[in-house]
Amino acid sequence: MKYYVELIIINKDSVRDPEGETIQRYVIEKYANNIIETRVGKYIQFKIEANNEEDAKNLIEKIAREGRLYNPIVHKIFVRVRKE
Amino acid sequence: MIAIVKFPGTTCEADVYKALMEAGVPTVIVKYKEFDPDKYNGVILPGGFSFGDYLRAGSIAASTETIKKVKQMAEEGKIVIGICNGFQILVESGLLKGALLPNLKLRFISKWVSLKVIRTDTVLTKGLDKKIIRMPIAHSEGRYYVDDVDYAKTNMVLQYCDENGNVSEDTNPNGSLLNIASIANEEGNVIGMMPHPERASFKLTSVDGTVDGLILLRRLGKWA
Numbered sequence: 001m002k003y004y005v006e007l008i009i010i011n012k013d014s015v016r017d018p019e020g021e022t023i024q025r026y027v028i029e030k031y032a033n034n035i036i037e038t039r040v041g042k043y044i045q046f047k048i049e050a051n052n053e054e055d056a057k058n059l060i061e062k063i064a065r066e067g068r069l070y071n072p073i074v075h076k077i078f079v080r081v082r083k084e
Numbered sequence: 085m086i087a088i089v090k091f092p093g094t095t096c097e098a099d100v101y102k103a104l105m106e107a108g109v110p111t112v113i114v115k116y117k118e119f120d121p122d123k124y125n126g127v128i129l130p131g132g133f134s135f136g137d138y139l140r141a142g143s144i145a146a147s148t149e150t151i152k153k154v155k156q157m158a159e160e161g162k163i164v165i166g167i168c169n170g171f172q173i174l175v176e177s178g179l180l181k182g183a184l185l186p187n188l189k190l191r192f193i194s195k196w197v198s199l200k201v202i203r204t205d206t207v208l209t210k211g212l213d214k215k216i217i218r219m220p221i222a223h224s225e226g227r228y229y230v231d232d233v234d235y236a237k238t239n240m241v242l243q244y245c246d247e248n249g250n251v252s253e254d255t256n257p258n259g260s261l262l263n264i265a266s267i268a269n270e271e272g273n274v275i276g277m278m279p280h281p282e283r284a285s286f287k288l289t290s291v292d293g294t295v296d297g298l299i300l301l302r303r304l305g306k307w308a
Contacts, residue, residue, distance in 0.1 A: 018190050073231055074183040
């Protein structure tokens with residue numbers, strides 16, 4: 001089976017994100033006053049052949065960790081899987 | 085002999101080479117794939133934009149075989165110095181703890197700064213008399229961060245300050261934790277620094293005639 005695995009890398013809540021703060025201040029707040037916060041991250045998409053969703057997800061989590069696609073001191077990650 | 089490692093995208097290797105020559109330190113520029121750690125007593129990772137700074141500044145270089153060899157040298161007690169992008173490589177590879185995030189104002193900053201010398205037990209600052217030194221910085225990802233403030237306090241080498249040595253938010257160019265411009269490991273043989281000592285090594289190109297970078301680099305002579 002082929003899967004798309006999406007890796008989202010974003011600053012931890014305790015780490016300031018000036019890009020998100022700028023977008024919030026100069027764009028978002030022009031349109032709405034109920035958006036409390038904007039944060040910017042990085043999105044990486046992989047196409048994987050794997051036996052099941054779990055294998056695909058585990059592989060990307062392993063690579064993200066061991067290949068330091070993110071720095072655990074400052075970032076957190078989200079991994080999402082969908083069928084091709 | 086000190087090796088200056090050049091990755092694709094490294095730009096400051098020739099400046100570091102010239103400054104080390106001026107300081108009387110035997111040195112050679114080596115391409116990253118040809119780097120043999122057994123030949124050298126120390127290694128400098130110079131500034132630039134290794135591998136285009138893709139993903140994050142320094143992160144691709146950090147995952148090369150070359151950096152595994154640099155780690156081995158660090159463990160043997162040899163000198164490991166990362167300047168600017170080199171510092172980013174050192175934190176990305178875990179040789180130094182922490183991270184270098186985009187500057188808080190998201191701008192590329194290029195200017196001369198004053199730096200307060202905190203530790204004088206590292207290979208670059210041992211026995212240094214001066215308490216405040218001046219060097220230029222030039223980076224967009226220099227906001228030092230670590231989740232362990234005690235670690236940062238114990239290991240910081242240089243702090244951004246004013247000309248009188250006062251450390252404050254006003255003298256913090258990039259939002260670094262505790263105004264940290266340079267940090268070293270406990271042993272003092274692995275040092276990362278955002279300021280460029282090689283650009284503060286010649287009177288002709290110094291804004292005020294000081295050559296504080298050269299003073300630091302000269303200290304490498306006895307190990308080289």
